[in-house]
Amino acid sequence: NEYKSYLSSNNEEFCIIMKKSLDGKLVDDYGFDWPPSFDPQLHNDYIQKYKGMEEKQNLTWEKLNGNYSKSSKLKNLVRQGIPRKFRCSVWMAISGAQSKLETNPGLFDQLIARSGSEYRSNKDASSQHQLEIIRMDIPRTFPENSKFQESVMRNNLQDVLFAFSMYKPEIGYCQGMNFIGGALLLALQEPSGELKPEECFWLLVTLIDAVPDYYSSKMVSLSNDIEVLQVLLKKRIPKTYAHISSFGIPVQVFITKWFICLYVDILPIHTVYRVWDCLFYEGYKVLFRVAMYEFITHKHEIKSMTDVSQVAVFFKSLVWDQHAWDDHRYLKNVFSRTGRLARQSLEMKRETQQKTNPT
Secondary structure, three states, rough: OOOEEEHHHHOOOOOEEEOOOOOOOOOOOOOOOOOOOOOOOHHHHHHHHHHHHHHOOHHHOHOOOOOOOOOHHHHHEEEEEEEHHHHHHHHHHOOOOOHHHHOOOOHHHHHHHHHHHHHHHHHHHHHHHHHHHHHHHHOOOOOOOOOHHOOOHHHHHHHHHHHHHHOOOOOOOOOHHHHHHHHHHHHHOOOOOOOOOOHHHHHHHHHHHHHHHHHOOHHHHHHHHHHHHHHHHHHHHHHHHHHHHHHOOHHHHHHHHEEEEEEEEOOOOOHHHHHHEEEHOOOOOHHHHHHHHHHHHOHHHHHHOHHHHHHHHHHHHHHHHHHHHHHHHHHHHHHHHOOOHHHHHHHHHHHHHHHHHOO
């Protein structure tokens, strides 16, 4: 009932055990089911392909000795993948979350206590409603993930989301944040099983700060960014874009979840974490690169489809797609095949769109 393997997203020689879950399914180190077609031997062959490279990366990160000052060298290292055992400290440093934590000692625990008090007091109907929605969404978060069958994982996620809703009352809680928070908890969990909810909270704050209006009631920034993405697609793959446009249904139908959930439940989880490595370092433009790459890579399949529902179903299957499973090749192609995407140019496109659609 066990398979020894190496998980590629670790970027290190980190042996894990593939175990059977209670219902007999094979699960990965993050608690997600492997697909029925999973072949341990093929997976091992893939890991061996990158083993030497990952060992060198691990040594390189060790030599940095915690010095994660931004530079072209560090940017390239991040794009190549952050080793799993360094991921928490690197994410915290390069995103600015560590600075927030150190500037606000004890705040996380205070926010949890305050949320519990407000939930019981019935004084603030709005806050109580938000907290009730969070409570309802906890069991809906990765319901098939073996680690989220444990009450300690669910309780920690609830604490993180409660604290965030108290810290950012102008945003509160938006459905989709539960998947981001849950994925953060899984990414930061120590091999011993220890969870890091406080670090998870500050990383969630940092991520939401990067795209704040994605989670506002009107989601104006999200809508505008999807319009910007369409401008980029129209320029890069005009025939494919024209084909999608002929369906008469906006691409927001299936792209919204990509941006809202930051590709959680869209790509394989270890590939999501590789995308997040770059997101924490380079910011929101990585979201555009990944979306563009998906359309560029699958343009021939898309052009063979006859309606938008086929496109939506196709993109839902990416979580098991072979091209997305090889996280090393995937991230390399995300940057090489999408071309230059200067932040200044992207900001200008965003500003133009915001003037066109201010509310």
